[in-house]
Structures are given as structure tokens and as C-alpha cells.
Amino acid sequence: MNEPLLRGVDLRKSFGQTPALDGAGMGVAAGEVVAVMGPSGSGKSTLLHCLAGIVPPDGGTVSYGDRDLTAMSDKERSALRRSEFGFVFQFGQLVPELSCIENVALPLRLGGAKRKAAEQAAREWLARLEVDQLADKRPGEVSGGQGQRVAVARALVTRPRVVFADEPTGALDSLNGEQVMRLLTATARETGAAVVLVTHEARVAAYSDREVIVRDGRTREPVVI
Amino acid sequence: MRTDLGIGVRLAVGGGRTAMTRLVLGAIGVGVAVAVLLLAASVGPLMQARSERANLTTVSTEAIAGVDPLYEHRVSAEHRGDGLSLRYVNAGGPSSPVPPGADRVPAPGEAVVSPALAERLAEPGAADLRQRLPERVIGTLPTTVLTDPHDLTAYLGVGPEVRASDRTTEVYSYGGFPVDESLDPTLLLLVLLGTVALLAPVFVFTAASTRIAGAERDRRLSALRLVGADSRQVRRIATAEALVSAVVGLVVGAGLFFAGRALAPGVTISGVTVNSADVTPIWWLAVAVVVLVPVLAVLTAQFALRRTIVEPLGVVRFSKPIRRRLLWRLGVAAAGVGLLFWHGGVTAGHSLWVYSITAGAALLLFSVPALLPWVVERSVSRVRGGPTSWQLAVRRLQLDAGTSARVVGGVAVVLAGAIALQSALYSQSTELGGPQASPSAQNSGIELYPEAGLSAEAERLVAGVPGVRQAFTEGTVTFVSSADEDTASIPVYDCATVQRLFAVTDCAPGVVYGVGDTNLQDYRMQAGEQWWVYEWDHKTKTATRGASWTVPQVRSIPEPAVSGDLDSSTRPESLFVTPGPGFVPDVTEGLVTPRIRVSVDVADQGVADRVYAALAPLSWQVMGVQWGSRSGDDRAAFTAISRGLLIGSVFTLLLAGLSLLVLALEHIRERRRPLAVLAASGVPTGALGRSLLWQIAIPIAVGVVIAIGAGIGLTALVLRLGSTPMVVDWSSVGLMVLAAAVLAGLVWAITLPFLRGATRLTSLRTE
Numbered sequence: 001m002n003e004p005l006l007r008g009v010d011l012r013k014s015f016g017q018t019p020a021l022d023g024a025g026m027g028v029a030a031g032e033v034v035a036v037m038g039p040s041g042s043g044k045s046t047l048l049h050c051l052a053g054i055v056p057p058d059g060g061t062v063s064y065g066d067r068d069l070t071a072m073s074d075k076e077r078s079a080l081r082r083s084e085f086g087f088v089f090q091f092g093q094l095v096p097e098l099s100c101i102e103n104v105a106l107p108l109r110l111g112g113a114k115r116k117a118a119e120q121a122a123r124e125w126l127a128r129l130e131v132d133q134l135a136d137k138r139p140g141e142v143s144g145g146q147g148q149r150v151a152v153a154r155a156l157v158t159r160p161r162v163v164f165a166d167e168p169t170g171a172l173d174s175l176n177g178e179q180v181m182r183l184l185t186a187t188a189r190e191t192g193a194a195v196v197l198v199t200h201e202a203r204v205a206a207y208s209d210r211e212v213i214v215r216d217g218r219t220r221e222p223v224v225i
Numbered sequence: 226m227r228t229d230l231g232i233g234v235r236l237a238v239g240g241g242r243t244a245m246t247r248l249v250l251g252a253i254g255v256g257v258a259v260a261v262l263l264l265a266a267s268v269g270p271l272m273q274a275r276s277e278r279a280n281l282t283t284v285s286t287e288a289i290a291g292v293d294p295l296y297e298h299r300v301s302a303e304h305r306g307d308g309l310s311l312r313y314v315n316a317g318g319p320s321s322p323v324p325p326g327a328d329r330v331p332a333p334g335e336a337v338v339s340p341a342l343a344e345r346l347a348e349p350g351a352a353d354l355r356q357r358l359p360e361r362v363i364g365t366l367p368t369t370v371l372t373d374p375h376d377l378t379a380y381l382g383v384g385p386e387v388r389a390s391d392r393t394t395e396v397y398s399y400g401g402f403p404v405d406e407s408l409d410p411t412l413l414l415l416v417l418l419g420t421v422a423l424l425a426p427v428f429v430f431t432a433a434s435t436r437i438a439g440a441e442r443d444r445r446l447s448a449l450r451l452v453g454a455d456s457r458q459v460r461r462i463a464t465a466e467a468l469v470s471a472v473v474g475l476v477v478g479a480g481l482f483f484a485g486r487a488l489a490p491g492v493t494i495s496g497v498t499v500n501s502a503d504v505t506p507i508w509w510l511a512v513a514v515v516v517l518v519p520v521l522a523v524l525t526a527q528f529a530l531r532r533t534i535v536e537p538l539g540v541v542r543f544s545k546p547i548r549r550r551l552l553w554r555l556g557v558a559a560a561g562v563g564l565l566f567w568h569g570g571v572t573a574g575h576s577l578w579v580y581s582i583t584a585g586a587a588l589l590l591f592s593v594p595a596l597l598p599w600v601v602e603r604s605v606s607r608v609r610g611g612p613t614s615w616q617l618a619v620r621r622l623q624l625d626a627g628t629s630a631r632v633v634g635g636v637a638v639v640l641a642g643a644i645a646l647q648s649a650l651y652s653q654s655t656e657l658g659g660p661q662a663s664p665s666a667q668n669s670g671i672e673l674y675p676e677a678g679l680s681a682e683a684e685r686l687v688a689g690v691p692g693v694r695q696a697f698t699e700g701t702v703t704f705v706s707s708a709d710e711d712t713a714s715i716p717v718y719d720c721a722t723v724q725r726l727f728a729v730t731d732c733a734p735g736v737v738y739g740v741g742d743t744n745l746q747d748y749r750m751q752a753g754e755q756w757w758v759y760e761w762d763h764k765t766k767t768a769t770r771g772a773s774w775t776v777p778q779v780r781s782i783p784e785p786a787v788s789g790d791l792d793s794s795t796r797p798e799s800l801f802v803t804p805g806p807g808f809v810p811d812v813t814e815g816l817v818t819p820r821i822r823v824s825v826d827v828a829d830q831g832v833a834d835r836v837y838a839a840l841a842p843l844s845w846q847v848m849g850v851q852w853g854s855r856s857g858d859d860r861a862a863f864t865a866i867s868r869g870l871l872i873g874s875v876f877t878l879l880l881a882g883l884s885l886l887v888l889a890l891e892h893i894r895e896r897r898r899p900l901a902v903l904a905a906s907g908v909p910t911g912a913l914g915r916s917l918l919w920q921i922a923i924p925i926a927v928g929v930v931i932a933i934g935a936g937i938g939l940t941a942l943v944l945r946l947g948s949t950p951m952v953v954d955w956s957s958v959g960l961m962v963l964a965a966a967v968l969a970g971l972v973w974a975i976t977l978p979f980l981r982g983a984t985r986l987t988s989l990r991t992e
Contacts, residue, residue: 082453093448
């Protein structure tokens with residue numbers, strides 16, 4: 001494996017008295033697709049959230065390149081999420097009030113891009129994900145599979161270096177799930193983005209280059225780099 | 226920052242049905258608040274403009290060198306119940322002042338009339354008025370010189386004979402004397418209470434509207450966080466969303482205000498109509514409204530987020546059970562009561578008085594939604610047992626009573642305000658003889674004031690008018706005691722009148738009669754004492770002692786024999802004297818200020834106009850006052866205010882009901898999955914429906930109890946200031962409570978189909 005772009009070491013996180021992560025760690029290199037697998041409640045989503053800077057860990061470190069995410073302010077982490085990271089979740093991540101094209105353009109606009117330029121880029125990404133005909137529809141007017149493809153377009157529109165996908169096909173039928181995974185991994189590889197893919201489905205994990213197993217808040221094998 | 230604000234605006238205006246509902250409700254709430262605030266900001270200029278126009282027709286009687294006087298004789302009368310202000314004028318010379326709004330002093334037989342009077346004179350059915358005012362109309366007064374655009378007023382030219390009248394004044398100039406147009410303190414109290422009672426629910430509603438679709442907003446904001454918006458950006462976006470609603474509300478409010486302003490001349494309350502141009506807010510207050518309303522909306526939106534951390538994975542509320550504190554809630558109520566008790570420590574009408582009453586009433590009303598969550602929480606905290614639906618509702622309220630209580634807070638504050646206002650109005654109208662006063666109280670007689678020597682003629686002219694029951698001349702003579710300490714005004718009737726009105730056959734001149742139990746002590750007189758006639762010179766405006774009078778024994782007589790023909794305003798019920806030698810002159814002479822008391826058929830609404838028409842030959846030489854019309858006007862004003870408030874209360878109640886409905890629907894949507902799970906595990910849909918009803922009904926019931934207490938308490942405190950005894954209109958209270966119950970029932974009924982939809986097993990699906 002190449003030098004990891006993103007690395008979490010000895011991550012610990014508790015929610016109240018319940019430990020979610022208990023010394024977990026993993027790394028992902030640029031252009032690599034890593035599947036994080038494990039049973040329900042094992043801590044795989046928490047691991048993803050800590051790696052993405054969404055949830056600050058109670059202990060351990062997360063480094064992105066030569067930067068320590070755990071030492072960053074909320075504003076810096078937000079900027080990082082906006083420009084370097086992309087997200088695809090199971091559902092709920094699209095803003096229902098905005099049209100599909102506006103949703104895809106949103107990270108660019110939050111980063112200060114002009115509306116026209118942002119929407120032009122968004123349209124291109126919608127076309128790449130084969131949903132450009134849905135540009136003016138709202139999320140509530142499209143199917144689950146189409147919505148996930150819009151979400152993938154939004155995750156990739158800023159040309160992120162890391163894409164975090166948490167059960168991206170969890171709410172889709174197998175045909176749509178396959179289609180979303182094919183498009184997500186192919187496009188990520190095409191752009192050189194790393195993908196951290198949380199799933200409990202083996203056929204989804206099959207799209208990855210490598211698997212990390214999480215159980216009881218620990219990764220099965222300590223990450224050796 | 227511009228991008229963030231732009232995204233907020235986009236989210237506010239383009240978010241489908243829910244966002245539009247949120248926007249419309251918010252805009253209506255803010256709009257009504259803006260309209261009422263702009264109206265309140267216009268009251269000062271309105272009163273000022275009326276005062277300035279009233280000032281134009283005030284007169285100066287101080288002689289001015291080189292200026293000839295204008296002899297002006299004012300006569301008040303009525304036509305169809307509307308007051309007529311007639312000024313008979315005669316130029317004393319070429320330099321006499323010209324009445325304001327007229328091109329010249331009208332010559333005898335000419336008239337300059339107000340537009341409303343010109344219109345009235347031109348009506349085909351106003352022949353009686355044309356008979357009374359036969360003068361040729363040579364011009365119309367501009368409304369800029371009239372206090373009220375509907376004023377029936379005229380300057381009528383008359384010959385020099387008018388100069389001899391006691392009531393004629395020599396005018397050297399018009400204008401220059403400020404006229405006090407301030408409101409009666411009681412009416413001012415009601416207006417203040419009304420403004421606060423109507424505004425309070427609007428503010429509560431506006432605050433509640435920011436919580437409409439709160440869960441969706443939370444999801445939206447966390448989605449924004451996920452794609453990289455930092456917490457400041459999220460707050461800016463939320464601010465922009467709230468701003469849009471406020472700005473649309475400002476536009477709606479301005480529209481409502483200008484629409485109301487345009488309609489103002491068509492509305493007359495208590496005989497008062499306003500010019501549209503006068504309803505202009507003080508500029509800095511208007512600017513304050515335009516600036517502060519959006520600021521308040523933004524602050525409310527930020528306040529709603531105060532306990533919230535919007536994170537990329539969702540919104541986290543500080544959901545640690547918060548012990549609701551009673552102290553500050555009671556503090557709000559106590560501050561309100563304190564201000565109403567203290568009322569600035571100044572006299573009624575003073576600006577500090579106005580501020581303290583307004584603030585006191587507002588605080589007391591705002592204490593209702595403040596106290597409600599605490600009381601609801603305490604009410605349900607120890608409730609156990611009951612059927613499934615009841616248990617589900619109570620457990621839900623025990624978990625979070627605040628949301629439900631906040632939802633019904635708007636309804637409760639409307640109720641409290643409406644109960645306070647209706648009770649205040651009811652008490653006030655009871656003071657005026659009751660809201661359903663009989664016609665006799667509204668039209669109870671006419672008094673005529675003829676020029677000296679014309680009493681007999683005036684009495685003769687009206688005696689035969691259909692609808693007139695009795696007409697008799699009454700003088701008034703004022704006596705002053707030997708030490709100039711006491712004065713006593715005693716009516717004077719001639720013997721012909723005494724014999725006509727009373728069962729007295731041996732009427733003698735110079736006798737003091739006491740009707741019923743009336744005696745001399747009531748006038749601080751003793752038989753045998755010497756008093757003097759108090760003579761008042763109208764020309765020199767000086768008083769002198771006249772003939773002396775030894776007080777005789779009172780001769781007691783029974784109630785008037787013709788009492789059925791007399792009403793309360795014309796019934797002699799006291800002491801009176803008959804003219805006699807060495808004592809007082811005849812009642813028809815000037816010294817005793819004669820007036821003719823006319824008792825009329827109270828059911829005959831046209832009798833007053835016929836009386837005035839019959840007096841047309843006397844023209845300016847007789848003035849009339851219609852008894853009962855003033856209190857009739859007041860009653861009409863109170864009826865109009867009461868009706869207006871009822872409409873306002875229903876409107877605000879509907880507004881509160883609408884927010885209740887939206888929040889109830891949102892509650893179902895948010896709890897779609899738990900409800901579906903309950904239905905799937907066998908809980909009947911009926912039980913879930915009844916549970917929803919209890920969740921609405923329990924806070925409503927608590928709200929009603931608090932609202933009744935606050936409303937009646939507020940009325941008692943406010944009426945105490947006007948020394949008006951409080952009478953609670955329980956029928957109005959019952960009506961408002963019933964309206965609230967119906968509203969809750971309606972909201973529940975509308976939500977039922979949505980509940981059925983939510984409890985379908987398909988809701989268990991995640992995709």
C-alpha cells in the first residue's frame with residue numbers, strides 16, 4: 001500500500017457509558033477503495049465519522065496528509081469537508097428544498113463559487129452519473145437509486161481526495177445498488193480519490209481494494225503501514 | 226457571506242409546500258404585527274392633525290385694531306342623529322375675518338357648507354333639512370379645515386339682528402388656540418388593552434411560526450453541515466431564511482396598513498371619521514418598525530437554535546431534562562401586575578401612564594405562554610393509569626410537555642386577551658345602561674334653547690309635532706347665599722306648566738315646590754334664610770347680586786300626573802319655584818335662562834328631525850340638544866369596538882389554530898415510524914387518534930384555565946384604573962372557551978387522515 005493519505009490511530013470514542021471505538025485504527029491511500037465491514041453496532045460508522053472529522057474522537061489521532069484533524073477547529077474541519085472530502089450516506093443527505101442540480105452545486109457555492117459556474121460543474125457531474133435529466137427535480141421527486149447517484153455527484157463535484165460512503169446502497173434494491181457502486185468506485189478511481197466505504201454487505205465490499213473488519217470498537221488487525 | 230444569505234433565501238422561497246406554508250404563516254404573523262404597529266405609530270400624527278384642523282376654527286374675541294368683528298352665533302342641532310354645527314355669521318365691516326375655508330363672509334341668505342352637508346342637502350329625502358337651512362349655498366368648505374371629513378358644518382349669513390343675542394360672539398380672528406383632542410382615559414385604556422391583546426398573540430404566533438417544520442429545518446441544516454458549511458454559515462443561512470419571512474411580512478403588513486388607510490374615511494366610530502392622509506406614522510417609528518421587525522424575527526430564529534448544535538450527522542439538542550423554573554415565569558406576571566398597580570404614579574393620560582399600562586398589560590398577557598409549559602408539565606407529571614390512549618398521551622406529555630404547551634400558547638394568549646377585552650367592554654357598556662339598552666335610553670328627549678322672548682313661540686311650534694308628548698318651558702335661576710359661600714340652581718316653572726304637569730290646582734306665584742321627598746336641605750337652604758339672585762351678564766361676562774329672596778317653606782307635591790308622557794331627562798324630580806312678585810321674573814325673560822324640555826315618543830326615530838323642521842321659522846334663534854344621543858353614540862362606539870375586537874379575536878384565533886394544525890401535522894410526520902410501530906404491534910388506530918386528541922386537549926384545557934384567570938385579572942386591574950366596577954361577561958367567556966374547544970377539535974379532526982396515513986405499515990419501510 002502506498003503512503004496513507006488519511007490515517008486514524010488508536011481511536012477511542014464513547015457515547016455516554018457505551019464505548020463505540022476502543023483503540024480502532026486504519027489508513028487509506030490516495031486512489032484506494034477500502035471497505036469497512038462489521039456487524040451492526042460494531043463501531044464502523046463511528047470510525048468513518050471520526051476519520052471524516054465529523055465526530056471528534058475522545059482519544060487517538062486522525063491525520064490527513066501532514067495535518068492533524070483532531071487539532072483542527074470546527075471551521076477548519078468544515079473547510080476540509082467542503083473542499084477535500086465528499087460524503088455519500090444511506091439517505092437524508094440531500095437538502096429536500098433544493099433541486100438536484102442545486103444540491104450538487106451546494107458544496108461549490110458554500111466554498112464561494114458563483115452560482116452559474118457551480119451549476120455548470122454540477123450539470124457535468126450529473127451527466128457523468130447519468131442523472132442529468134433530473135437536474136431540476138427535487139430529491140422527493142426522484143427514486144432512491146437516482147437520489148443516491150445525485151448524492152454521489154455531489155460528493156465528487158469538488159473533486160475530493162477522500163470520499164466517505166456510509167452504507168450507500170443500504171436503502172436500494174440490488175440492481176440500483178450495483179449501479180451506484182459501479183459509478184461511485186469507477187468515478188473515484190478516475191479522479192484519483194480515496195474511498196472509505198462502510199458496509200455490511202459482501203457484494204458491496206467486493207468493489208473495494210481492501211477490507212478492514214471492525215468488531216466491538218476495534219479493527220481486527222492493527223493497521224501496519 | 227452573500228452566498229450563505231443567498232442559500233438561505235433560496236431555501237426559504239423554493240422549498241415546496243412545507244416551506245411555502247412556513248413562509249406564508251410567518252409572513253401573515255409578521256404582516257399583522259407590522260400593520261398594527263404602523264397603525265399605533267400613526268395615532269400621534271392622527272390626533273395632531275385633527276387637533277390642528279380643530280384649531281383652525283377656534284376664535285379670538287380680543288379686539289384687534291383695524292379689524293372689524295365678525296359676529297358669530299353658533300347653533301348645534303342634529304339631523305338623522307348626526308350632529309349639525311351651524312355658525313350664523315354677520316360681518317361687522319369690510320375687514321371682518323373670513324371663516325376658514327370660505328372665500329368671503331356669506332351675506333344674509335347665503336351659506337358655505339361642508340362637503341358632507343352639501344351632499345346631505347342635495348339628497349331627495351332631505352327636504353326637512355332644506356327647510357331648516359334654506360340659505361343659498363355659495364361655496365363648499367375644503368376638508369382641510371374640517372376636523373372630520375364627514376362633519377356636517379356650515380357658515381350661514383344672517384342679518385345684524387344676530388348681534389343682539391347673548392350667545393353671539395365678536396370674532397376678530399380664527400385659529401391659534403390649541404384644541405385638546407386627547408382620548409377619554411377610559412377609551413384610551415380600552416384602546417391600549419385592545420392593541421396589546423391583539424398584538425400579543427401575533428408575537429406569540431410569529432415566534433411559534435419559526436418553529437414550524439423545525440425538524441425539517443434541523444435536517445436541512447445538518448445536511449448543509451455535512452457538505453462543509455461551518456456553524457457560522459449555518460446560522461447565517463438560518464438568519465436569511467427568517468429574514469425572508471420577515472421581509473415578506475413587512476410587505477404584507479405595509480399592504481394591510483395602506484389598504485386599511487384607504488378604507489379609513491368609510492369607517493365612522495362614535496361619529497368620528499379620519500382622513501386617510503392623517504393616518505401617517507411618525508417617520509422614525511415607521512423606520513423602527515421596518516428595522517426592528519426583521520431584527521426580532523432573526524433573533525427569534527437564533528433563539529430557537531440556542532440550545533441546538535447543528536452537526537453534520539444531525540441536530541443535537543441539549544435534551545438533558547431541564548427543570549422548568551417557575552420563578553421567572555411568575556416574575557413576568559408579577560411585573561405586569563406591578564406596573565398596572567403602579568401605573569407610572571401619574572395621572573391618567575400622561576405618557577408614563579400610557580407606557581406603564583401598555584407594558585403591564587403586555588407582560589401579564591405574555592406570562593400566559595410563559596406559565597403554560599410549567600403548569601402543563603406539573604399537571605401531567607403525577608398522572609397514572611387510564612385507558613391506552615390516555616396513557617400514551619400522558620407519557621408523551623411527561624416526556625416533553627413544552628412543545629405541546631408552546632403550540633397552544635398562541636391560543637391561550639388570544640383567549641386571555643379576548644376575555645380581558647370583552648369583559649372590559651361589557652363592564653363599560655353596563656355603565657352606559659347595558660349593551661342591549663332600550664330605545665328609551667337612546668332617545669330620551671330634546672332640549673331647546675331659544676333666544677330671549679321666544680320661549681312661548683318655540684314651545685308652540687313644537688307642541689303639535691307628531692311624536693312630541695310634552696313640551697314645557699323651564700327656567701333656571703341661581704341663588705347665592707348671604708355669605709357668598711353656596712349657590713343653588715333651581716328650576717322655574719310658570720303656573721300654567723305646573724298645573725299641566727302636576728296634580729296641582731292651587732298653583733301660586735313665588736312658591737317653592739318639592740317633588741316627592743325633595744327638600745331644602747338638599748340645596749343647603751333653610752326656610753326663612755335670605756339668599757340673592759345670582760345675575761350673570763353674558764356681554765360683560767360678570768356676575769352680580771340681584772334681588773334678595775327669603776326662602777319660603779317647601780310645598781310638597783306628588784310625582785307628575787303626566788309622568789307617562791315624561792322620560793328621565795324631562796321629568797322634574799327636584800325642587801322648583803314659580804315666578805312671583807319680588808322674587809324672580811317670568812321664565813320667558815332672559816334672567817332665568819329658559820329652555821324648552823321636549824318629551825318625545827322614544828320609538829319614533831324621526832321625531833327629532835320633525836321638531837327641528839318645525840322650528841325652522843326661528844332659524845338661528847333656537848338651539849337644540851338631543852338627550853341620550855351622546856350615550857347612544859358611546860354605546861354605538863362600544864358596540865363597534867366590541868365587534869371589531871371579536872373579528873380581531875376570531876382572526877388571531879384562526880391564526881393560532883393554523884399554527885396548531887401545522888405543528889400537529891409536523892408532530893405526526895416526525896413520529897411517523899413510532900406510530901407505525903405501535904399500529905403494527907396491535908394498538909388500534911382509534912386509540913392512537915384519541916391519544917392525539919388528549920395531547921391537544923390537555924394543554925388546551927390548562928391553557929383555558931390560565932387564560933380565564935389572566936384575562937379576568939387583567940380586566941380587574943385595568944378597570945380599577947378607571948374606577949369602573951367589573952362585570953364579567955360569562956357568556957363571552959364561555960363563547961371564547963367554546964371557540965377554543967371547537968378549534969382544538971377541528972385541528973384534531975383534520976389531522977386524523979394524516980395519522981391514518983402515518984400508521985399504515987408501509988411507514989415501517991425505510992425506502
